[in-house]
Amino acid sequence: MTDPLTFRSSDGRFGLTISGAQLRTLLRHCSTGLPNETGGILAGHYSSRRDMAHVRALLPAPEDSVAGRSTFERGTAGTRTWLDRLWRERGLYYLGEWHSHPHAPPDHSPRDQQTMRNPGLVHAYACPEPLLLIIGGDFHGEYQIAASVFHQGRPAVELVRADATFSRPTGHDRHSHD
Numbered sequence: 001m002t003d004p005l006t007f008r009s010s011d012g013r014f015g016l017t018i019s020g021a022q023l024r025t026l027l028r029h030c031s032t033g034l035p036n037e038t039g040g041i042l043a044g045h046y047s048s049r050r051d052m053a054h055v056r057a058l059l060p061a062p063e064d065s066v067a068g069r070s071t072f073e074r075g076t077a078g079t080r081t082w083l084d085r086l087w088r089e090r091g092l093y094y095l096g097e098w099h100s101h102p103h104a105p106p107d108h109s110p111r112d113q114q115t116m117r118n119p120g121l122v123h124a125y126a127c128p129e130p131l132l133l134i135i136g137g138d139f140h141g142e143y144q145i146a147a148s149v150f151h152q153g154r155p156a157v158e159l160v161r162a163d164a165t166f167s168r169p170t171g172h173d174r175h176s177h178d
């Protein structure tokens with residue numbers, strides 16, 4: 001069982017959660033895509049205060065996507081049908097995009113930023129603040145995951161890991177003797 005992951009902006013205004021089950025699905029899609037990048041759509045819902053996005057469904061790469069070792073352009077084939085069905089059956093909607101960076105850090109490239117800021121994306125999914133989740137590293141071992149939110153006309157906001165199970169190495173042992 002993998003624990004859920006939670007990410008939050010440093011000002012606490014916005015966050016994202018993804019369940020352990022969804023995370024495992026994501027890692028499976030990432031390794032299926034090897035040696036290339038792969039990606040797709042995140043769907044789910046926001047908290048009632050709209051300060052937390054809960055990822056509940058993942059679309060793997062549509063068949064018209066274009067993938068290379070360090071590029072990924074998500075296609076659109078079938079995406080509308082998938083989203084319509086999720087909305088009808090589960091009340092879920094488009095939250096943003098995910099893609100993999102095999103054996104590379106999960107930092108968004110200038111190209112990724114361009115994709116996320118494309119007005120066409122906002123228009124197509126009626127989502128003015130799309131999320132981007134990038135999974136980097138080794139999908140069978142030490143993977144890294146980064147989340148950010150793209151407000152139109154403003155710099156991307158990084159969301160940092162905020163779940164209880166995550167602790168950053170501090171460089172010293174806090175249980176050591178004083």
Ligand SMILES: [Zn+2]
Nearest residue numbers: 101108109112
């Ligand atoms: Zn990328």
